[in-house]
Amino acid sequence: MVEEKVTACCPRCGTVIRWEENPYRPFCSQRCKLIDLGKWIDEEYRLAGEEPPTEEEGEAEERR
Numbered sequence: 116m117v118e119e120k121v122t123a124c125c126p127r128c129g130t131v132i133r134w135e136e137n138p139y140r141p142f143c144s145q146r147c148k149l150i151d152l153g154k155w156i157d158e159e160y161r162l163a164g165e166e167p168p169t170e171e172e173g174e175a176e177e178r179r
């Protein structure tokens with residue numbers, strides 16, 4: 116019938132992905148998957164560009 120569940124939106128960046136051929140679902144790519152995992156294990160999966168500077172701000176203030 117109609118392709119209903121073939122595509123989905125990446126919960127990370129909102130990119131429309133093909134559900135069937137995507138090994139990283141529900142994410143669009145390994146990058147987004149790792150970024151999402153990085154929420155709680157960002158110590159190991161540090162990806163530049165997407166990490167919020169929370170703790171770094173505290174350190175920066177202390178240095179002042």
Ligand SMILES: [Zn+2]
Pocket residue numbers: 125126127128129130142143144147
């Ligand atoms: Zn994505």
